[in-house]
Amino acid sequence: MSDPRAAARDGDALALRDVTLRRGGxxxxxxxxxxxxxxxxxxxxxxxxxxxxSLLDLAAGLLEADAGTVEVAGGGRxxxxxxxxxxxxxxxxxxxxxxxxxxxxxxxxxxxAVTRRDALAQLARVGLASHAEHYPHVLSGGMRxxxxxxxxxxxxxxxxxxxxxxxxxxxxxxxxxxxDLERLWRRDRPAVxxxxxxxxxxxxxxxxxxxxxxxxxxxxxxxxxxLPRPRxxxxxxxxxxEVLDVLTGLxxxxxxxxxxx
Numbered sequence: 001m002s003d004p005r006a007a008a009r010d011g012d013a014l015a016l017r018d019v020t021l022r023r024g025g026x027x028x029x030x031x032x033x034x035x036x037x038x039x040x041x042x043x044x045x046x047x048x049x050x051x052x053x054s055l056l057d058l059a060a061g062l063l064e065a066d067a068g069t070v071e072v073a074g075g076g077r078x079x080x081x082x083x084x085x086x087x088x089x090x091x092x093x094x095x096x097x098x099x100x101x102x103x104x105x106x107x108x109x110x111x112x113a114v115t116r117r118d119a120l121a122q123l124a125r126v127g128l129a130s131h132a133e134h135y136p137h138v139l140s141g142g143m144r145x146x147x148x149x150x151x152x153x154x155x156x157x158x159x160x161x162x163x164x165x166x167x168x169x170x171x172x173x174x175x176x177x178x179x180d181l182e183r184l185w186r187r188d189r190p191a192v193x194x195x196x197x198x199x200x201x202x203x204x205x206x207x208x209x210x211x212x213x214x215x216x217x218x219x220x221x222x223x224x225x226x227l228p229r230p231r232x233x234x235x236x237x238x239x240x241x242e243v244l245d246v247l248t249g250l251x252x253x254x255x256x257x258x259x260x261x
Contacts, residue, residue, distance in 0.1 A: 012073065013038045013191035014059060014082070014159050019068035021051070021058060027216035028054045031068070034210060034220060038073065038158065039189040043202035045243060046212030047251065052195040053087070055217065056161045059193065060084045072159065080108070083157035083190075087164050089144040091136040097147050098123065098132040104155045115154075122150040126180050142173035146180065153184050160185075162194040166201070178204060182229065199247075203239040204231050211243060213250030221246050 014036040021029040028051040036042055046052055057063045058070060061079030072078050083104070091100045101119040106112070123129050126146040136144055145166060152160055165181075166174045182205060185192055196202050202209045209223045223243050227235060 011038065012036060012071070013040070014073075014193065015069075015071045016055070016059065016065075017069045017071075019058065019065045019070060021054060021063065021065050023054060023063075029058070029065075030216035030218040032217050032220065034193075036159070036191040036193055038191055041185060041192045041205060041207045042194070043206035043209045044193060044195050044212065045197070045199060045202050045209055045247065046217065047214055047247070048197070050212050050215045051217040052212065053163055056084060056163050056193065056195060059159075060161055081157065082159040082161055083152045083155040084161045085148055085152045085163065085165050087167065089136075089148040091144055091147060093136055096133050096135060097128060097139070100136065100147055101151045101154055104151060108155075118154055119150070122154050123147075125153075125184065126150050140173075142169055142177065145169065145173075145177055149177070149180060149184070153188065158190050160190045160192045160194075162192065164195055164197065167197065174198075174201070181205065186229075199240045199243045200233070200236060202243060203236045209239075209243050211246040211250065213247075214254045219250075221250065 012035045016032060016034045019029050019032045032055070044052055044055070054063065058065060059078070060082050061077060070078065072081055092103065095103070098116070098119050101122060102115050105115040105118070120129065120132055123132050126149060128143060128146055128150070131139065131143065136147070139147070149165070166177050169177065178201065194205065203225050206225055208225055211221045211223060213219065223239065223246060225239055
């Protein structure tokens with residue numbers, strides 16, 4: 001394992017450096033540093049309430065840091081330049097499946113005919129071409145998440161921010177969507193930062209897992225995943241155990257530090 005600060009490199013797709021963030025006067029991030037290389041898949045694991053979703057909102061430009069810097073490749077403003085897939089599918093109930101997939105590209109001013117063609121192609125890639133003109137209420141939870149994933153892919157953004165995208169799904173559906181996500185990522189090669197509580201999901205999908213302790217999120221510990229793809233459950237077990245050990249260690253260290261104050 002190592003410190004993610006050591007992974008610094010030129011040409012980062014996304015870089016958060018010494019970031020501090022407070023929300024409602026409460027410290028959420030405290031001197032946190034994290035970098036993603038172009039095409040890299042990083043999973044962020046940590047206890048509930050440690051600031052993971054706030055970190056994604058900050059990266060996406062929905063929040064601004066109180067201190068430190070947040071930069072995307074090419075510089076400039078972040079809002080609208082990264083694809084954010086929030087918790088839940090966030091589908092518009094009055095729009096068809098196809099229209100839901102198109103919404104980001106439409107808002108960006110894309111050509112309607114091209115956007116429609118590309119949306120149908122993305123739906124085909126996640127097995128939902130036959131549901132393009134249906135409405136979200138007729139879809140299962142797994143199908144709705146496939147629509148949300150297709151919408152994220154169609155955005156064409158170089159960085160995808162995924163906030164526990166499969167947490168509410170059953171194990172079988174989640175495994176199917178892992179395959180969909182990995183296939184789409186390998187085809188388009190965006191940089192991905194995925195928040196998850198599922199340590200097996202993290203080591204199955206990511207190039208490296210970054211582990212956070214309790215809030216405020218500061219020191220991060222990196223667990224590399226040097227395994228070829230596709231990965232089997234058996235070979236993931238030692239890495240999953242390592243991630244759990246790091247989580248436990250960070251929580252204990254935070255408890256000791258808190259008790260010493």
